Amino acid sequence: MDDAILAQQLAKTGDLMDLFNDEMWLREALDDNAEYDGPVEAGLALKPYVEALAKVPPEAFRRQRRQVEVLSILLPELRTWLQSWDLGLSFEAVHSEARRRLYGHMERFIAEQAAWIDALLAEAKQPLPVEERTVRAQTTVMLAQMFTPEDWQAFADTAAQEIAQGVLQMGQRVTVSSVAL
Secondary structure: OOHHHHHHHHHHHOOHHHHHHOHHHHHHHHHHHOOOOOOOOOOHHHHHHHHHHHOOOHHHHHHHHHHHHHHHHHHHHHHHHHHOOOOHHHHHHHHHHHHHHHHHHHHHHHHHOHHHHHHHHHHHOOOOOHHHOOOHHHHHHHHHHHOOHHHHHHHHHHHHHHHHHHHHHHHHHHHHHHHHO
Protein backbone atom coordinates (compact mmCIF):
# COMPACT_ATOMS: atom_id res chain seq x y z
CA MET A 1 0.00 0.00 0.00
CA ASP A 2 1.32 3.41 -0.95
CA ASP A 3 2.28 5.51 2.09
CA ALA A 4 1.61 8.74 0.21
CA ILE A 5 -2.02 7.72 -0.42
CA LEU A 6 -2.43 6.73 3.22
CA ALA A 7 -0.97 10.04 4.43
CA GLN A 8 -3.20 11.96 2.03
CA GLN A 9 -6.31 10.09 3.22
CA LEU A 10 -5.41 10.62 6.86
CA ALA A 11 -4.96 14.36 6.29
CA LYS A 12 -8.19 14.56 4.27
CA THR A 13 -10.65 12.74 6.57
CA GLY A 14 -8.67 11.63 9.61
CA ASP A 15 -9.83 8.04 9.08
CA LEU A 16 -7.99 5.50 6.94
CA MET A 17 -11.07 3.28 6.85
CA ASP A 18 -12.73 5.84 4.55
CA LEU A 19 -10.56 4.42 1.77
CA PHE A 20 -12.83 1.39 1.75
CA ASN A 21 -15.68 3.64 0.61
CA ASP A 22 -13.66 4.70 -2.47
CA GLU A 23 -14.49 2.22 -5.25
CA MET A 24 -11.52 3.26 -7.44
CA TRP A 25 -9.05 2.77 -4.57
CA LEU A 26 -10.53 -0.65 -3.78
CA ARG A 27 -10.15 -1.78 -7.41
CA GLU A 28 -6.53 -0.59 -7.51
CA ALA A 29 -5.77 -2.32 -4.20
CA LEU A 30 -7.26 -5.56 -5.49
CA ASP A 31 -5.34 -5.30 -8.75
CA ASP A 32 -2.08 -4.60 -6.90
CA ASN A 33 -2.55 -7.66 -4.69
CA ALA A 34 -4.01 -10.03 -7.28
CA GLU A 35 -0.62 -11.45 -8.26
CA TYR A 36 0.75 -11.76 -4.71
CA ASP A 37 1.32 -15.41 -3.82
CA GLY A 38 2.90 -15.15 -0.37
CA PRO A 39 1.47 -15.46 3.11
CA VAL A 40 -0.76 -12.68 4.40
CA GLU A 41 -0.05 -11.55 7.93
CA ALA A 42 -2.09 -9.43 10.29
CA GLY A 43 0.58 -8.01 12.54
CA LEU A 44 3.80 -9.11 14.17
CA ALA A 45 2.02 -11.27 16.73
CA LEU A 46 1.02 -13.68 13.96
CA LYS A 47 4.53 -14.06 12.55
CA PRO A 48 5.34 -17.28 14.52
CA TYR A 49 2.01 -18.72 13.43
CA VAL A 50 2.68 -17.94 9.77
CA GLU A 51 6.17 -19.45 10.06
CA ALA A 52 4.71 -22.60 11.63
CA LEU A 53 2.13 -22.87 8.84
CA ALA A 54 4.88 -22.69 6.25
CA LYS A 55 6.36 -25.88 7.74
CA VAL A 56 3.12 -27.90 7.54
CA PRO A 57 3.15 -30.35 4.64
CA PRO A 58 0.40 -29.91 2.01
CA GLU A 59 -0.88 -33.42 2.76
CA ALA A 60 -1.77 -32.33 6.31
CA PHE A 61 -3.86 -29.48 4.93
CA ARG A 62 -5.63 -31.86 2.52
CA ARG A 63 -6.35 -34.29 5.36
CA GLN A 64 -7.71 -31.51 7.54
CA ARG A 65 -9.86 -30.13 4.72
CA ARG A 66 -11.32 -33.59 4.11
CA GLN A 67 -12.06 -33.98 7.81
CA VAL A 68 -13.85 -30.61 7.86
CA GLU A 69 -15.90 -31.60 4.80
CA VAL A 70 -16.90 -34.87 6.47
CA LEU A 71 -17.78 -33.11 9.73
CA SER A 72 -19.91 -30.56 7.86
CA ILE A 73 -22.14 -33.48 6.90
CA LEU A 74 -21.87 -35.66 10.01
CA LEU A 75 -22.49 -33.00 12.66
CA PRO A 76 -25.94 -31.90 11.41
CA GLU A 77 -26.90 -35.55 10.92
CA LEU A 78 -25.72 -36.36 14.46
CA ARG A 79 -27.80 -33.50 15.85
CA THR A 80 -30.92 -34.63 13.97
CA TRP A 81 -30.41 -38.21 15.11
CA LEU A 82 -29.97 -37.22 18.75
CA GLN A 83 -33.05 -34.99 18.59
CA SER A 84 -35.04 -38.05 17.57
CA TRP A 85 -34.12 -39.65 20.93
CA ASP A 86 -36.38 -37.19 22.81
CA LEU A 87 -33.72 -36.49 25.42
CA GLY A 88 -35.46 -33.40 26.79
CA LEU A 89 -33.33 -31.51 29.30
CA SER A 90 -30.35 -33.77 28.70
CA PHE A 91 -30.15 -33.14 24.94
CA GLU A 92 -27.42 -30.47 24.99
CA ALA A 93 -25.17 -32.45 27.35
CA VAL A 94 -25.56 -35.68 25.36
CA HIS A 95 -25.04 -33.79 22.10
CA SER A 96 -21.80 -32.28 23.45
CA GLU A 97 -20.60 -35.70 24.61
CA ALA A 98 -21.46 -37.26 21.23
CA ARG A 99 -19.59 -34.54 19.35
CA ARG A 100 -16.56 -34.94 21.60
CA ARG A 101 -16.51 -38.67 21.01
CA LEU A 102 -17.08 -38.24 17.27
CA TYR A 103 -14.04 -35.96 17.09
CA GLY A 104 -12.04 -38.58 18.96
CA HIS A 105 -12.97 -41.28 16.44
CA MET A 106 -12.69 -39.19 13.26
CA GLU A 107 -9.29 -40.28 11.96
CA ARG A 108 -10.00 -43.98 12.50
CA PHE A 109 -13.54 -43.59 11.13
CA ILE A 110 -12.37 -41.86 7.96
CA ALA A 111 -9.68 -44.50 7.41
CA GLU A 112 -12.02 -47.46 8.03
CA GLN A 113 -14.92 -46.04 6.06
CA ALA A 114 -12.88 -44.47 3.24
CA ALA A 115 -15.08 -45.80 0.42
CA TRP A 116 -18.29 -44.66 2.12
CA ILE A 117 -16.74 -41.27 2.95
CA ASP A 118 -15.66 -40.83 -0.70
CA ALA A 119 -19.21 -41.62 -1.85
CA LEU A 120 -20.66 -39.28 0.79
CA LEU A 121 -18.44 -36.37 -0.26
CA ALA A 122 -19.08 -37.01 -3.96
CA GLU A 123 -22.83 -37.07 -3.34
CA ALA A 124 -22.61 -33.82 -1.35
CA LYS A 125 -21.16 -32.07 -4.40
CA GLN A 126 -24.16 -33.05 -6.51
CA PRO A 127 -27.17 -30.72 -6.60
CA LEU A 128 -29.59 -33.32 -5.22
CA PRO A 129 -32.48 -32.74 -2.82
CA VAL A 130 -31.79 -34.16 0.65
CA GLU A 131 -34.39 -36.90 0.28
CA GLU A 132 -32.55 -38.24 -2.81
CA ARG A 133 -29.16 -38.49 -1.09
CA THR A 134 -28.97 -42.23 -0.57
CA VAL A 135 -25.42 -42.27 0.82
CA ARG A 136 -26.21 -39.53 3.34
CA ALA A 137 -29.25 -41.53 4.44
CA GLN A 138 -26.81 -44.14 5.77
CA THR A 139 -25.14 -41.65 8.12
CA THR A 140 -27.08 -42.68 11.23
CA VAL A 141 -26.13 -46.33 10.74
CA MET A 142 -22.49 -45.40 10.18
CA LEU A 143 -22.42 -43.20 13.29
CA ALA A 144 -24.06 -45.93 15.37
CA GLN A 145 -21.39 -48.40 14.22
CA MET A 146 -18.60 -45.95 14.97
CA PHE A 147 -19.59 -45.46 18.61
CA THR A 148 -18.18 -48.04 21.01
CA PRO A 149 -20.00 -49.65 23.95
CA GLU A 150 -18.11 -47.18 26.17
CA ASP A 151 -19.49 -44.29 24.08
CA TRP A 152 -23.06 -45.58 24.47
CA GLN A 153 -22.56 -45.92 28.21
CA ALA A 154 -21.23 -42.36 28.38
CA PHE A 155 -24.33 -41.10 26.53
CA ALA A 156 -26.60 -42.93 28.97
CA ASP A 157 -24.65 -41.67 32.00
CA THR A 158 -24.65 -38.10 30.68
CA ALA A 159 -28.40 -38.18 30.02
CA ALA A 160 -29.09 -39.63 33.48
CA GLN A 161 -26.92 -37.04 35.23
CA GLU A 162 -28.53 -34.15 33.36
CA ILE A 163 -32.06 -35.36 34.10
CA ALA A 164 -31.16 -35.88 37.77
CA GLN A 165 -29.73 -32.35 37.98
CA GLY A 166 -32.85 -30.92 36.37
CA VAL A 167 -35.16 -32.74 38.78
CA LEU A 168 -33.08 -31.66 41.79
CA GLN A 169 -33.08 -28.04 40.61
CA MET A 170 -36.87 -28.15 40.26
CA GLY A 171 -37.12 -29.39 43.84
CA GLN A 172 -34.89 -26.58 45.06
CA ARG A 173 -36.88 -23.94 43.16
CA VAL A 174 -40.16 -25.14 44.61
CA THR A 175 -38.70 -25.22 48.12
CA VAL A 176 -37.16 -21.75 47.79
CA SER A 177 -40.36 -20.22 46.37
CA SER A 178 -42.58 -21.77 49.06
CA VAL A 179 -40.26 -20.44 51.81
CA ALA A 180 -40.47 -16.96 50.30
CA LEU A 181 -44.26 -16.96 50.75
